[in-house]
Amino acid sequence: MKKSISAVAAFAAAVMISFSASAADIPMKRLGKTAEYASSTAVSTAELLTSRSVKNTLVIKPREAFIVPAGKKLVLKAGCKVQGTLYIQQGGILSVSGGKLDISGSVINDGTISIGSKAKLDVRKDAMLYTSADGSFKSNSNYISVDLGANVACLGSSSIKGGSSANVTKLVPTPVSGKVITTDTGNVVISSETISVKTALSMINVDYSTAAEVPAGYVPETTVLEMENGGSIEVSFVHGEIAQIGNAPMRYILRTAELKDPVTDYSEKLAAAWEKKWQSISKDGMATPKVSVFTYEMSDGSWFVAMIYPSYQNDRAVFYRLAGGKVTELAESSCGLDLTVLKKGSEYILRSTSTHSFISGTNGATSLSVIDDYYKIGKTGMTLLGSFERHIHGDEITYTGVLTNGDYANASFSEYNGLQEDITRGSVVACQADFDNTGDLSSDYYLEFTKRGSDLAGYIADRLYTPERENVVYYG
Secondary structure, eight states: OOOOSSOOOOGGGOOOEEEOOSSSEEEGGGGGGGEEEEEOSSOEEEEESSOEEESSEEEEOTTEEEEEOTTOEEEESSEEEESSEEEEOTTOEEEEOSEEEEESSEEEESSEEEEOTTEEEEEOTTOEEEEOTTOEEEEOOSEEEEOTTOEEEEOSEEEEOSSOTHHHHHHSOOEEEEEEEEEOTTOOEEEEEEEOHHHHHHHHSSOBOOOSSOOTTOOOEEEEEEETTSOEEEEEEETTEEEEETTBOHHHHHHHHTSOOHHHHHHHHHHHHHHHHHHHHGGGSOOOSEEEEEEEEOTTSOEEEEEEEEETTEEEEEEEEEETTEEEEEEEEEOOSEEEEEEETTEEEEEEEEEEEEEETTTTEEEEEEEEEEEEEOSSOEEEEEEEEEEEETTEEEEEEEEETTEEEEOOHHHHHHHHHHHHTTOEEEEEEESOSSSSSSOSSOEETTSTTOOHHHHHHHHHHOOOOTTEEEOO
């Protein structure tokens, strides 16, 4: 029995969640809080936390691994592009009900895979579809493509229906021989010994290794199981346990999946910090318990976060930086609903654009006041670089001013533009977010976090996991 990396849950009690997105392909991090994420230098992992279906094509990129753990079911309605590793743990279920399971990386199955009659399966050259002795593989598909040079094996139970009779040989080929290969650390073969199929099957039916280090004097050893269709399954070991299957680095995948997910940690800490902050904010009675969360991941791996909330006549925000496992409050100030992150070398500038309406003149006409605030984002605080106001009446700019000594003073249009150009010179736009798509001067994307059942930590985590939202544009 293979090693479990999460507790076995009763599958019948698992709740199915349906997911939809506008794009045809979605990365595994778009599954949000229904999966837990972790990263290491070797691989990034996503482990399913609850059974669910995915309506669009899931993409597992190279150096990524998606895990369907025991007691969970993943239903793919539009297939999956497996460029990295898809691992179905013993007791887990993968159901492909539509689209194509397109494998150019590795699928390692210790659980159950079911390919529906409306789905397709394509295993490309050098890719792997491996079902261990603990697993089960079922196919009712009429479309099966296994390229010459693909590595396919089903050592567990199987049920192949639909399509031609050749599909049985494609998906459940017979093992024909085995061998054991030892190499040096440079992957140069030291020895190669032919073994029986029975011995090879026995050698690879062991647990997975999650050893932190290989032993001193370690000699890499690989068992190769050759199949009748010309493919093969190569299994490497550490301490007599499976470290790698083909190109799937199982030891690194399992070790990484066991790490504490930093995003979950950050979201819980930030939610706690915000709820404490809100106690003081709400005392003046002018703020509304709605929060719009803007996140931007900087090049050093830290996050800049703006927690924006509506207050009397304007919006305000508390700004945070998430780094080194800590949540640091940077500043609190007025804030617009149109945010732009500018990158200048290793420095970041936030431009906050806020828009307000006011009555101008004696005829009761409405004008707009637009304020652009520029902040340098630091590690422990934010520095105001400049604040600029313009009034717009119809298509005409009727006033331009610059913040001086706490008040806006008249500035010529050229001075108004020139001072802003001085601040932004040498920078590029990295990200832009507009929380007011409808133009009603209020946020369209927010959580009423004091409502019963509201999940503030989950809401924050979703914005850390999936920064590419419909109101956010990334550049470069």
